[in-house]
Amino acid sequence: MSASLAVRDLSVRYQTPRGEVHALRHVDLDAEPGQVIGIVGESGCGKSTFVSALANLLPPNAMVEGAIGYGGTDLVGLDPCRRRMLQGNEIALVSQDPMTAFNPVLTVGDQLVDFQHHRSDLGRAEKRRRIAAMLERVGISDPERRMNSYPHELSGGMRQRVAIAAALLTDPGLLIADEPTTALDVTMEAQIVHLLAELRREYNGIIVLVSHHLGVIAELCDRVYVMYGGEVLEAGDVEEIFDRPRHPYTRALLACDPARFDERLERLPTIPGAPPNLIDPPPGCSFAARCSRVFAPCHTTHPAAKVLPTGHVARCHAVVL
Amino acid sequence: MSFVAEAVQTRRGWGHFPLLRALASNPVTLAALVIVIVFLMMAAFAPWLAPYPPTKIDVLHKLQPPSAEHWFGTDHLGRDLLSRIIHGARTALTIAIGSVAVAGSVGLLLGLIAGYGPRWLDGVLVLVFDSLNSLPMIMFALAIITVLGTGTGTLIFVIAATSFPSYARLIRAQTLALKNSDYILAERLMDAHPLRILLVHLLPNVVGPLIILLSMDIPVVIMVEAGLSFLGLGVRPPTPSWGSILYDGYTSIRSAPFVVIFGGLPLVLATLGFTFLGEGLRDSLDPRLKLRRPA
Amino acid sequence: MLTYAVKRIGLGVLILTFVMVAMYAAVFLIPGDPATVALGPRATPELKRMLIERMGLDQPVWRQIIEFFRNALTGNLGYDVWSNRPVSALIMEALPKTLALGIAALATALIIGVPIGCLSVIRRGTVVDTAIGMLSVGVIAVPSFVVAIYSLLIFAVTFRWLPAIGAGEAGDIGSQVRALILPVMAIALGWIGYIARMVRASMMEVMGEPHIRTARSFGLPEWKIVGKYALRIAIIPTISLVAVGLGGILSSAVFVEAVFARPGIGKLITDAVNTRNYPVVMGTVLVMTAIYVTITIAADLLIARLDPRVRDVFRG
Numbered sequence: 001m002s003a004s005l006a007v008r009d010l011s012v013r014y015q016t017p018r019g020e021v022h023a024l025r026h027v028d029l030d031a032e033p034g035q036v037i038g039i040v041g042e043s044g045c046g047k048s049t050f051v052s053a054l055a056n057l058l059p060p061n062a063m064v065e066g067a068i069g070y071g072g073t074d075l076v077g078l079d080p081c082r083r084r085m086l087q088g089n090e091i092a093l094v095s096q097d098p099m100t101a102f103n104p105v106l107t108v109g110d111q112l113v114d115f116q117h118h119r120s121d122l123g124r125a126e127k128r129r130r131i132a133a134m135l136e137r138v139g140i141s142d143p144e145r146r147m148n149s150y151p152h153e154l155s156g157g158m159r160q161r162v163a164i165a166a167a168l169l170t171d172p173g174l175l176i177a178d179e180p181t182t183a184l185d186v187t188m189e190a191q192i193v194h195l196l197a198e199l200r201r202e203y204n205g206i207i208v209l210v211s212h213h214l215g216v217i218a219e220l221c222d223r224v225y226v227m228y229g230g231e232v233l234e235a236g237d238v239e240e241i242f243d244r245p246r247h248p249y250t251r252a253l254l255a256c257d258p259a260r261f262d263e264r265l266e267r268l269p270t271i272p273g274a275p276p277n278l279i280d281p282p283p284g285c286s287f288a289a290r291c292s293r294v295f296a297p298c299h300t301t302h303p304a305a306k307v308l309p310t311g312h313v314a315r316c317h318a319v320v321l
Numbered sequence: 322m323s324f325v326a327e328a329v330q331t332r333r334g335w336g337h338f339p340l341l342r343a344l345a346s347n348p349v350t351l352a353a354l355v356i357v358i359v360f361l362m363m364a365a366f367a368p369w370l371a372p373y374p375p376t377k378i379d380v381l382h383k384l385q386p387p388s389a390e391h392w393f394g395t396d397h398l399g400r401d402l403l404s405r406i407i408h409g410a411r412t413a414l415t416i417a418i419g420s421v422a423v424a425g426s427v428g429l430l431l432g433l434i435a436g437y438g439p440r441w442l443d444g445v446l447v448l449v450f451d452s453l454n455s456l457p458m459i460m461f462a463l464a465i466i467t468v469l470g471t472g473t474g475t476l477i478f479v480i481a482a483t484s485f486p487s488y489a490r491l492i493r494a495q496t497l498a499l500k501n502s503d504y505i506l507a508e509r510l511m512d513a514h515p516l517r518i519l520l521v522h523l524l525p526n527v528v529g530p531l532i533i534l535l536s537m538d539i540p541v542v543i544m545v546e547a548g549l550s551f552l553g554l555g556v557r558p559p560t561p562s563w564g565s566i567l568y569d570g571y572t573s574i575r576s577a578p579f580v581v582i583f584g585g586l587p588l589v590l591a592t593l594g595f596t597f598l599g600e601g602l603r604d605s606l607d608p609r610l611k612l613r614r615p616a
Numbered sequence: 617m618l619t620y621a622v623k624r625i626g627l628g629v630l631i632l633t634f635v636m637v638a639m640y641a642a643v644f645l646i647p648g649d650p651a652t653v654a655l656g657p658r659a660t661p662e663l664k665r666m667l668i669e670r671m672g673l674d675q676p677v678w679r680q681i682i683e684f685f686r687n688a689l690t691g692n693l694g695y696d697v698w699s700n701r702p703v704s705a706l707i708m709e710a711l712p713k714t715l716a717l718g719i720a721a722l723a724t725a726l727i728i729g730v731p732i733g734c735l736s737v738i739r740r741g742t743v744v745d746t747a748i749g750m751l752s753v754g755v756i757a758v759p760s761f762v763v764a765i766y767s768l769l770i771f772a773v774t775f776r777w778l779p780a781i782g783a784g785e786a787g788d789i790g791s792q793v794r795a796l797i798l799p800v801m802a803i804a805l806g807w808i809g810y811i812a813r814m815v816r817a818s819m820m821e822v823m824g825e826p827h828i829r830t831a832r833s834f835g836l837p838e839w840k841i842v843g844k845y846a847l848r849i850a851i852i853p854t855i856s857l858v859a860v861g862l863g864g865i866l867s868s869a870v871f872v873e874a875v876f877a878r879p880g881i882g883k884l885i886t887d888a889v890n891t892r893n894y895p896v897v898m899g900t901v902l903v904m905t906a907i908y909v910t911i912t913i914a915a916d917l918l919i920a921r922l923d924p925r926v927r928d929v930f931r932g
Contacts, residue, residue, distance in 0.1 A: 055833045087835030095833065100826040105848045105923060114844075115834040163830075170834070349750065452631045452638070459867035460885065460904045467889045467897045544759035548871045551761060552886050571765060571875070578769055585762045596757035 003071025003090075003173050005031040005206050010066035010076075012049050012058065019279040023049040025230045026066070028305070028313075031223070033173070036200060036207040038221030038238065040214060040253070044275050046230035047210050051178045054208065055093045056083055070174065089118040092167035096179040098159035102151035108162055109147030115166050134165040138195060157188035161195065173205040180209070181216055189216075196220055214257045218242055226250050229276045229286030232305075236312040247314045249287045285317065293318045343605035350601030356594030360587075363410040371404035375561045384577040393583040396569050402580060405561040406587050412562045413591065416473060417542040420480035425535045428485040429528070432492025433519060437500060447493070450486040458483045462545070466554050473556055476549065480542050488531060495527040533606055537599035540592040547588055563588050624916055628909040633685075636902055640681045667697065684898070693899030698891060703899035706884060711903070714873070714880035716792075718865045720800045722858065725807030730851070732808065733815025734842050737823065749816075752809035761871035764802035768875060771798060781877040799872045803865055807858075814857055819850035852923050859915030866904060 012024035024046045031037045041047050052058045054068065056075075068075040070090070075083060095101045103111055112131045113124060122130070128147065135143035138161040151159060160180060167175055180196070181189040193216055200207065200220065211217055217224055217238070224241040226234040226249065234247035245251045252271045273290035276282055282289065288298040295317070303315045345351050363370060372392075379399035387394045393402035435446040453461075462479040469475040499505060499522070508518050543563075549555035550564025551571075558565060563584065570580030675683070687694065693703035736748045772780035784792030822828065823846055831845045870882030877883070881900060888896035 056835075057829055057832055084835045084837070087833060089835065093830070093833035095826065095830055097826060101830045103827045103831070103845050103848070105852075106845070111831075114831075114836060114840070117834075117836060117840075166834070448630075448634065452634045457866050457904050457908050458864070459870050460901050463870070463885050463889045464897055464901050467892060467894065540757055547759065548761055551871065552874055554886070554889060567762070567765060574765075574769060574773055578773065581765055581769055585766060588762050589758050592757045592759060593754060596753060600753055 004033060005029070005174060005208075006067075006069035008067045008069065010050075010053065010064070010068060012053055012065075013063045014059070015061045015063070016279075021278050022281050023062075023230055023278060024053065025281070027227075027232050029225060029232070029235070031206045031208070033206060034204050035223060036209055036221045038217035038224040039208065039210045039227060040212060040217050040224060041227035042212065042253075042275060044278075045227040047212075047227055048178070049230070050227070051093070051176055051208075051210055054174070054176055055091060056087050057093075085118070088115055088170050088172075090172055091174045091176065092170045092172035094160075094163045094167050094175070094177040094180050097183045098156050098163055099183060101163055102159065104151055107148050107150055108154070112147070112162075112166050112169060116169055118170065130169060131165070134169050135162065138162075138165045138168070138199075139191075140165070155188075156184055157191055160184060160188070160192055164192075164195065164199070168199070168203075174208065175203070175205055176208045176210070178210050179212070181211065181213065189213075193219055214242075214254065215259050226253065229281065230278055231286055231315065232313075233287065233316070234312065234314045236308075236310065240310050240312055244310070246308065246312055246319050247287075247316050248291050248293045248318065252290075252292070285315070344598075344601050347601055347604075349597055353594045353597035353601065356590055357598050360410050360414065360591050360594065363407050364414040365411075367408045367411045371401075371407040373401035373404040375400065375404045375408040376559045377401070384573060384580070386577070386579055387583075394577070394579050396566070396580055397573050397577075398569075402566070402583055405566055406563070406583065408561040409563040409566060409587065410591070412473075412556055412560060413543050413546055413587075416476050416480070416546045416556075417539045420477040420484070420542055421535050421539055423477060424481040424485040424538075425488055425531060427481065428488025429492055429531060431485070432489040432527070433496055433523060435489065436493040436496025437515070437519060437523065443493075446489070450490050450493075453483065453486040454490070459545070459548075462549065463554065466549070471554055471557055473560075476546055476555055480545055484538060484542075488534060491530060491534060492527050495530065496523055499523055499526055529606065533599070533603050536602055537596070539599070540595040543588070543591055543595065563591075620920065621913075621917055624913045628913050632902075632906055632909055636685070636898075636905075637681055640684060640898070688899075688902060693902065694895035696896055697893050703895050706896060707881070707900060707903050710879060710881045710884040713878055714866065714869050714882060717796065717799055717803070717869050717873070717878065717880060718862060720796055721803035721807065721865055721869075722862060724800055724804040725811050726858070728804070729808040729811030730815055730847070730854075733812040733819065734839075734847065736812060736816045737819045737842050737846070738838055740820070748812060752813045755805050755809035756813075758806065759871075760802050760806055760868040761875055763805055764799065764872045764875040767798050767802055782879075795876075795878070799869075799876050799878060802872050802875075803868045806868075807861065807865070810861070811854065811858065814854045815847070815850055818853045819846045822846045822849045825849075848922075852919055855922070856915050856919055859911050859918075862908070862911050866908070 007027055007029040010024060010027040010029075011022070014021040014023055027046075027050060029037070039047055039050065049058075049062075052062075053064060054075075058064065064076050066076065070086075075086070078086075102108065109128060109131060113127045116122065116127050116130070119127065131147060132143040135146060140146055140158060140161055146154065146158070146162075154162065160183075164177075164180070167177075177196070181192050184192060196207075196209075197220055207220075209217065209220055221238050224236065224238050225232050226241065226247065228249050234241065234245065234250045236246075241250060242254065245254055249271075256269050256271060258268060271290055276286050276289065282299070284297070284299040284301055285291070285294075285303050288294050291298065297317050301317070303317045305313050305315050306319055307313050308319070344354060377400060379395070381399065382391075382395055383397050383399040385391055385395040385399070391401050391403065393406065396402055396405065431446055431450075435443045435450075461483050465479045465482065466475060469478065505518060505522055508522065546555055547562065547564035547567065550562040551568045553565075553568070555564055556562045566584040567581065567588070570577070570582075570584045574581050684694070691704055693707070695702055696706060732748060732752075736745045739745050768780055771778050778798050779791070779795050782795055784790075784795035819842065823842075828841060828845060831841050836845070866881070869880065870886065872878075873880045873882035874886060881904065885897060885900045887893075888900065
């Protein structure tokens with residue numbers, strides 16, 4: 001149950017009527033069992049494509065290059081049938097919107113029984129017992145009754161707990177949490193973060209946590225990957241990224257986080273401009289158009305990923321060793 | 322907003338190039354269009370196309386199998402089957418287009434009244450539409466035929482009376498949706514005459530979907546006419562109808578199966594042609610409209 | 617849920633009343649004397665008067681309507697003008713045969729149509745999907761009684777595999793089932809196509825919803841995602857359309873029964889129309905409309921049962 005994850009030079013392109021969209025470009029990522037990996041970035045930076053690629057949810061018009069090594073197997077090259085068998089067994093996903101994540105006309109228990117389809121060694125009653133225990137563990141009281149509820153009868157926070165329980169039931173080596181708190185209100189968010197922090201201590205697989213909420217990332221993660229324009233611009237240990245960010249984009253992002261301001265500001269800071277067009281990405285640095293430290297080569301030459309002594313990786317011409 | 326509404330609003334109209342090109346781009350729709358045109362020609366020029374008068378009886382040559390003189394053979398009274406089928410196209414299409422036109426007009430008028438008129442009138446009309454819609458169509462048709470007797474006029478009346486509620490409901494729904502749109506509200510605030518709003522704004526926007534629905538109902542009407550004529554409750558003999566041709570063939574199905582075989586062909590081809598053409602129209606104009614039910 | 621049911625049933629009764637009043641009024645308001653039409657122009661005045669009395673046409677219209685409804689409520693639908701048998705007895709004889717035909721046709725269409733629709737979704741975008749789509753439209757288009765006549769010609773007349781006419785021997789289930797096969801297939805064929813298309817259309821909508829993505833992320837096999845997770849939702853609109861369509865099936869039954877000479881409701885009402893047998897026509901139309909309205913209401917309630925979201929709206 002404990003395998004390491006090594007994503008190498010992963011690119012995803014979509015064929016659309018308006019042209020080819022380079023949704024993900026040359027992404028490298030490493031994770032060891034027990035680690036929590038954070039992925040941050042604005043909307044449209046490639047986070048969801050990356051999650052879809054890990055969770056085998058890419059649409060049929062997606063073209064994938066590179067490798068997703070998991071426990072020594074390349075998931076990209078795996079035949080579709082065996083790839084599917086890993087889903088919900090080795091790899092589990094907690095998806096974004098708990099309101100719509102469950103089938104509205106089937107009971108929660110019924111769906112969670114189905115999700116354990118890999119466990120052919122267990123009977124239905126046994127599966128339901130496991131569900132009850134797991135629901136209890138994620139903090140749902142009266143699990144027997146909740147199992148017979150339909151999704152719309154549960155609150156948003158409770159549904160997200162159920163979603164986490166569903167993922168944990170499969171005992172995955174790789175747990176992907178795609179914006180698990182975005183759709184929740186602040187108190188619910190705090191509860192779910194608390195729950196994830198608790199699970200983190202007991203769980204020995206890899207957790208990939210995607211969020212645009214920097215606080216959540218800082219709270220839960222060991223390593224952080226900052227994504228922009230379909231690329232990883234900076235990666236490093238959580239303290240390094242938050243305390244000594246090297247890439248101008250990371251700095252700008254941190255400067256915009258309202259939670260980090262000590263005093264009330266007239267205007268919240270923003271990063272001027274919009275993310276690049278992924279149909280025709282710029283030849284140089286993807287952040288060049290919005291960067292405050294831009295200089296000549298940024299527009300023409302694509303920056304290589306530089307490994308810094310602190311374990312940082314940054315794609316920026318302005319960063320010097 | 323649908324492509325239909327846009328097309329009507331920009332006054333590009335219906336019969337122009339884009340629509341025809343869209344229809345012709347799908348080979349199936351193109352084939353359907355050809356079939357429909359062939360049947361329309363048949364109906365229009367029946368007396369010139371048919372080799373014999375459709376009611377000319379020749380008992381000496383009854384139930385003749387297909388030959389050089391009679392391509393499809395003759396029926397139990399020695400009438401030329403091909404001629405009867407060609408003239409049957411005229412009967413079928415007269416009734417189909419006639420009843421669809423009547424039902425469409427009545428539905429359009431009542432739908433506009435229900436959607437735009439006073440609330441109480443809307444309530445009454447909706448009850449009428451729902452009541453008529455909740456009747457099994459053929460049962461209702463049979464009841465009216467009991468009263469009015471058979472004949473072309475009765476058929477048109479019966480079919481129109483049973484089908485206008487669905488058109489009226491479509492028009493009503495569209496009118497209600499448009500009535501509360503901003504630009505109609507603006508017109509009303511400027512004290513525009515209700516008739517002006519009705520004719521200038523509502524009418525052009527609601528006819529598009531109506532025409533698609535009407536075109537999709539033509540094969541249903543063809544089937545109802547043929548079915549009722551098959552039962553002896555449609556057009557009066559000796560007027561040739563595909564339904565009565567089938568019935569004549571049905572009575573001699575063992576001795577002369579070719580009458581049934583040829584008699585059923587125009588029905589199969591015409592309903593297929595009109596259905597696929599209607600599908601093509603819907604797909605290229607307003608794909609959200611509902612699917613046709615089987616006949 | 618209960619108030620909803622009561623409301624729907626109330627509306628159904630209202631519609632039924634409205635329809636019968638309208639029809640009754642139509643019969644008597646339209647010019648032409650039904651007795652003359654029925655007996656032909658050469659009938660004697662005595663005969664005519666007798667028929668008018670027997671039909672109850674000598675009473676004022678409103679009296680006839682009230683009379684008809686009062687009798688109908690007690691199960692008395694009047695008497696056959698020619699044979700003098702009670703109309704209710706005639707209907708009770710014919711109805712089971714028609715209902716058997718309609719229900720068997722609908723069941724056949726569902727059993728075959730739903731899996732075909734699912735197959736279309738599983739193989740979406742492929743040749744299989746396109747072919748199913750075209751075939752579906754094709755079988756929807758062709759009138760059921762033409763299918764009936766062709767299948768009669770092929771399977772009963774040419775190959776003699778199945779009986780050509782009748783509803784089978786009384787008490788012999790085997791022969792009754794054999795007599796049902798051709799009429800059922802004639803009616804079901806178009807409905808197979810219709811149901812397949814409906815299932816495909818509503819399922820394609822469901823397939824884009826996030827919960828399908830969740831099911832995928834757990835690696836559920838495609839047939840299970842389509843056949844359980846999507847179908848459970850997609851079947852709801854399909855059921856309402858199918859139920860409304862049962863009225864259409866009963867209409868097709870009129871023609872198909874004529875082709876196979878099945879002594880059902882279709883034959884009963886066709887003969888009655890041909891002989892201007894008003895009480896039989898009225899009684900049959902009333903019963904068939906009542907059945908049709910009941911089915912529509914039942915479908916609405918069934919939908920409320922199937923969709924827990926709707927169920928809660930009506931419970932609250």
